[in-house]
Amino acid sequence: MENEFSQQLVKIRRRRNLSQEQLARQLFVSRQSISKWEQGETSPDIGTLVKLANLLQVDLNELVSGEAEGERVRDPETPRQRTSEENFWEFLSNNWWTVIPIMGIVWMMLSGFN
Numbered sequence: 001m002e003n004e005f006s007q008q009l010v011k012i013r014r015r016r017n018l019s020q021e022q023l024a025r026q027l028f029v030s031r032q033s034i035s036k037w038e039q040g041e042t043s044p045d046i047g048t049l050v051k052l053a054n055l056l057q058v059d060l061n062e063l064v065s066g067e068a069e070g071e072r073v074r075d076p077e078t079p080r081q082r083t084s085e086e087n088f089w090e091f092l093s094n095n096w097w098t099v100i101p102i103m104g105i106v107w108m109m110l111s112g113f114n
Contacts, residue, residue, distance in 0.1 A: 003040050004064070004065055005037070005043060005063070005064050005065075006037065006038050006039060006040040008063055008065075008066050009038050012062075013056065016056055016057075026055055027048065027052060027055065029044075029048070049063065049064065
C-alpha cells in the first residue's frame with residue numbers, strides 16, 4: 001500500500017505542477033516529509049491524507065490506491081441503488097390493488113364537484 005501511495009503522490013503532484021517545497025508549504029509540513037512519503041519511508045496521518053487529497057483535488061481512494069472514482073468495480077453482493085423512477089414503478093406494480101381504488105375515489109370526488 002505504501003508503495004502505491006508513494007507512486008500516486010509523485011504522479012499527482014507532478015500532474016499539478018507542484019514542487020515538493022510548494023506542496024509542503026501548503027500542507028504546513030517540511031519538504032523532507034514530502035520526500036519521505038514519496039520514497040515510501042513514512043506515510044502521513046489520516047488527517048494529512050485528507051488535506052493532501054483535497055489540495056491535489058483527487059479522491060482519497062485515488063491518492064492511496066491509484067483507483068480513480070470511475071474505475072471502482074461494484075461489489076456484486078451490494079444491491080444497485082434504484083432511481084426514483086424505478087422506485088415509483090416498482091411501488092405501483094406492488095401496490096396496484098391500492099392505487100386503483102384510490103384513483104377511482106379521487107376521480108368520483110372530482111367529477112361530483114362539476
